[in-house]
Amino acid sequence: MNSHILIIEDDENIARVVQLELEHEGFNTSIAYSGREGLAILEKEKLDLVLLDVMIPELNGMEVLRRIRAVNEEIIVIMLTARNSVYDRVNGLDLGANDYITKPFEIEEVLARIRTQLRFHRIQVKDQSADVIFIQTLAIYPSSREVFIDNEPVELTPREYDLLIYLVENKNRALERDQILNYVWGYDYFGDTNVIDVYIRYLRKKLQGVNNKPLIQTVRGFGYMIKE
Known part of the structure; x- marks a missing residue:
């Protein structure tokens, strides 16, 4: 079963390019252009990973992340942002982000980070009783x-x-x-x-x-x- 990825990104061009690349790689995708829209999709659909931009309207990415982690510790969240300060990276990771990618980014890097996170998650879920x-x-x-x-x-x-x-x-x-x-x-x-x-x-x-x-x-x- 293909992984389902939600892209929360207010820049329609970036969101569409990322969506096309992900679908070319065989992923299922959904797009939200605001924080509230993203949370609404999260409530309705079964998702494996969220690509979450920090600077989005209605609710910013950090608040969306906080709300996600309040109810779901398992879903993978990778932050996307133009901000590159240590504070922003640390804040996102402290709130529960699995990874952090700064803009502008190469789509190959995004795909590699996604594959790594999904692979690591599958290993954890595959056999929780296995010795680790x-x-x-x-x-x-x-x-x-x-x-x-x-x-x-x-x-x-x-x-x-x-x-x-x-x-x-x-x-x-x-x-x-x-x-x-x-x-x-x-x-x-x-x-x-x-x-x-x-x-x-x-x-x-x-x-x-x-x-x-x-x-x-x-x-x-x-x-x-x-x-x-």
């Missing part, structure tokens, strides 16, 4: 070997994934390089232990979150650890 490992803004789904940081998918090689899992399973515990090497590479590995440092660098780069805080910490003269 959460560390800070990191989410790992062992059954599918999928990894997300700040709700964004992370592509890891099999070795990088095994290294990450070992660190996560031993969170808050300093691991020696030999321990890591034996578990991830096997006891019959006779290569240089520097391979661990190389892969740690790979992981750190891929797992760099929005707050730029390193997830994997170095224990000087000993090894590495992940602290929760």
